[in-house]
Amino acid sequence: MAYFDAASAEPLHPSGRDALLSALADGWADPARLHREGRRAQLLLEQARESVAADLGCRPDELSFASSGTQAVHLAVLGAVQARQSAARGPGHLVASAVEHSSVLNAADWLARRTGTAVTITGVDSLGRADAAEFAAAARRERTLLACLQSANHEVGTLQPVEEAAAACAAQGVPLLVDLAASAGRMPAPAGWSLLTASARKWGGPAGVGLLAVRKGTRWREPLPADDREQRRVPGFPNVPAVLAAAASLSVMSRERAAIDTALRALVARIRAVVPVTVPDSVVHGDPEARLAHIVTFSCLYVDGETLVTELDRAGYSVSSGSACVADTRQPSHVLEAMGALTHGNVRVSLPRDASAQSVDEFLRVLPPIVARVRDTVRAASAPAS
Amino acid sequence: MSRQQRNAQSGVRRSTLGSGAPPAPVPAEQAPAPSLTLDALGKKCPIPIIMLADRIGEVRVGQTIAVLADDPAARTDLPAWCALKSQEFVRADSLPAGWSFLVRRSY
Numbered sequence: 214m215a216y217f218d219a220a221s222a223e224p225l226h227p228s229g230r231d232a233l234l235s236a237l238a239d240g241w242a243d244p245a246r247l248h249r250e251g252r253r254a255q256l257l258l259e260q261a262r263e264s265v266a267a268d269l270g271c272r273p274d275e276l277s278f279a280s281s282g283t284q285a286v287h288l289a290v291l292g293a294v295q296a297r298q299s300a301a302r303g304p305g306h307l308v309a310s311a312v313e314h315s316s317v318l319n320a321a322d323w324l325a326r327r328t329g330t331a332v333t334i335t336g337v338d339s340l341g342r343a344d345a346a347e348f349a350a351a352a353r354r355e356r357t358l359l360a361c362l363q364s365a366n367h368e369v370g371t372l373q374p375v376e377e378a379a380a381a382c383a384a385q386g387v388p389l390l391v392d393l394a395a396s397a398g399r400m401p402a403p404a405g406w407s408l409l410t411a412s413a414r415k416w417g418g419p420a421g422v423g424l425l426a427v428r429k430g431t432r433w434r435e436p437l438p439a440d441d442r443e444q445r446r447v448p449g450f451p452n453v454p455a456v457l458a459a460a461a462s463l464s465v466m467s468r469e470r471a472a473i474d475t476a477l478r479a480l481v482a483r484i485r486a487v488v489p490v491t492v493p494d495s496v497v498h499g500d501p502e503a504r505l506a507h508i509v510t511f512s513c514l515y516v517d518g519e520t521l522v523t524e525l526d527r528a529g530y531s532v533s534s535g536s537a538c539v540a541d542t543r544q545p546s547h548v549l550e551a552m553g554a555l556t557h558g559n560v561r562v563s564l565p566r567d568a569s570a571q572s573v574d575e576f577l578r579v580l581p582p583i584v585a586r587v588r589d590t591v592r593a594a595s596a597p598a599s
Numbered sequence: 600m601s602r603q604q605r606n607a608q609s610g611v612r613r614s615t616l617g618s619g620a621p622p623a624p625v626p627a628e629q630a631p632a633p634s635l636t637l638d639a640l641g642k643k644c645p646i647p648i649i650m651l652a653d654r655i656g657e658v659r660v661g662q663t664i665a666v667l668a669d670d671p672a673a674r675t676d677l678p679a680w681c682a683l684k685s686q687e688f689v690r691a692d693s694l695p696a697g698w699s700f701l702v703r704r705s706y
Contacts, residue, residue: 496683514680515645515652545644545672555679556672557644595646 214529215572219415220367220395220508220563221533226417229462233419236454244453245441254453261453261460268467269393269409270402271426277443278422278456282394282412283316285423288446289390289408290320290359291436292427294330297358297388304329305358308351310343310373311336311551314392317361318547330358340500341371341552348374349381357387364403367395368535368548368561369499370481370508379405388431396505397424398466399474407431416466417566418459421452466566477564478506480573484562485509491581498554507565510535512549513558516587521560524583530576533561633665633701634658640697644672648680651702655686658704663689669697677702 216224225233240257242250259273266273279285290307298305309321311334324330333351336344343362352360360382365372375391382389388407396402398416402409408431413422425446427433439445466473481504485497494514513521518534525532535546535556545556564573635658639647647668658664666677674691677700681688689701 494683514683515649517643517645545675550672550675553675553679553682555683556675557648591645592649595642595649 215568215576216531217562217564217568217576218531218533219565219568220561222414222420223417224565225419225458226462226465226566228465229418229458232461233454233458236457240453240457243450245450257457258451258453261457264460264464265424266426268463269397269411269424269426271409272429274444275426275428277425277427277446278451278459279425279443279447280421280423280449280452282314282410282414282423284447285410285412285425286314286316286390286392287320288425288436289410289427289433290317290361291324292433292446293359293388293390293408293431294324295328295436296432296434298328298330302356304331305356306331306333306354307359307361308333308335308348308354308357308387309361310334310348310363312341312343312366312368312548313361313363314367314394315547317363317390317392321361337551339552339554341366341369341498341548342500342503343373343378345374345377345381348378352378352382352387353385357385359390360387361390361392363392363394364396364400365505366499366548367508368546369510369552370395370505371500372396372503372505375403376405379403382407393424395508398463399470399505399507408433413455413459413462416459417462419455422455422459469566473566474506477566477568480564480568480570481506481509481562483570483573484511484577487577488580491577492584495584496555498549498552498559507568508561508563510549510559510561512555513560513584513588514555516558516584516591518557518559520587520591521558521584524587525560525580528579528583530579533563534559535561631663634662636665636667639666639668639670639673641669644668644670644676647673648676651677651680652684655702655704660704660706663701663703666700666702667694667697668700669694673700674698 240254242254244255244258262273266276307321307330321332325332335347335351362373362378379389390408391406393409393411397411407428409426411424414420440448488495488511497511522534549556637650639650647666651666678688687703687705689703692699
């Protein structure tokens with residue numbers, strides 16, 4: 214039995230749990246108040262901000278805590294674009310790679326509908342890597358207000374050419390949003406960002422903490438009715454205990470990053486090598502080298518991913534699938550679609566920090582018969598009645 | 600509603616697809632009629648792919664087989680299957696509802 218869905222949520226780190234429990238006792242008050250309880254909450258909040266800023270490589274006053282990674286992305290995209298839109302010069306242009314997280318693409322779509330912003334979605338290669346030249350060319354288009362590129366892909370693990378994109382954007386004076394969600398706590402933030410977003414759940418922090426960093430000098434305007442919280446970037450009373458837990462987990466994950474990377478990289482390499490051999494008609498996605506250590510996605514022909522996930526769950530393995538060929542309302546994974554990869558029968562395995570070699574080996578043993586069984590079931594269901 | 604449909608409505612421009620995107624269409628009049636047509640309309644992936652895999656052996660090497668399907672996933676999965684199986688993906692044509700995918704048996 215094993216939990217292999219760390220890319221959705223890394224289990225809460227013990228140091229995060231300790232920080233959460235003590236902060237529930239000490240950091241519950243409103244940090245904007247002047248009384249001792251408020252000052253104590255404020256002190257804890259600012260300590261957490263300094264710690265997270267140091268781990269990310271930004272200034273504490275550049276960093277705001279949001280209520281989720283998705284909220285951080287929405288605020289980053291809308292605030293950066295709306296700060297540079299003007300009645301005189303029109304709604305402008307936004308660039309994003311085709312494999313961004315849905316929160317980025319949804320925010321872009323929202324701007325297109327609500328404000329008429331032109332949106333260019335740029336392509337990726339078959340490994341899921343953004344085409345840096347195409348991205349740069351799109352960023353050079355007139356009145357480009359924002360370009361968005363993730364640090365690494367959340368489904369297939371491929372690292373993105375952020376530094377090339379950043380150089381092209383800097384040359385044009387175009388701000389670059391780097392969505393760090395998949396790699397925060399696992400790799401240093403790439404250089405050259407103007408806005409940075411992340412989610413604490415992905416590094417073993419609690420749910421409900423997103424990060425939004427806005428580099429000094431980057432124009433940004435609050436897209437929602439503002440109050441005085443979080444540098445006027447995120448409205449509402451911050452969840453101080455959860456923020457402290459997120460900071461404590463990030464601090465430990467950052468310190469142990471090299472060891473975790475080495476261990477998980479070897480286990481994912483084993484999965485990448487074994488699955489194509491033991492599962493007929495399967496294909497492993499993403500860059501075999503320039504990738505995150507903990508994520509691997511593969512597709513098995515002639516099965517649907519949902520059934521595979523359900524059967525693996527019954528066998529004790531928690532994985533996820535981007536494919537949804539059963540539910541009428543759901544779409545195939547936009548990441549695999551953009552890569553031109555098989556969108557059905559896919560399984561994302563994302564290893565938590567303490568994944569054992571034994572659990573991975575056991576998973577690799579149970580997988581082939583499960584795929585074979587699901588294939589038989591699907592084939593029987595699809596056979597003509599005659 | 601698919602992302603493509605939403606994008607079409609909102610003016611989002613998809614400048615390119617990935618390298619696995621279907622090749623540029625060949626004018627229909629240059630291609631002979633398919634030797635076999637499989638109706639997978641209303642069937643969800645992976646059923647259209649299973650039908651193709653099961654029946655491509657019924658046409659001779661060099662002949663074509665058409666798969667009619669309306670699951671949006673088929674637009675990626677048919678070309679991806681051809682690439683994995685070293686069969687030739689000829690083109691996709693839009694139908695009033697769905698698409699017709701033309702595949703040439705290459706071995």
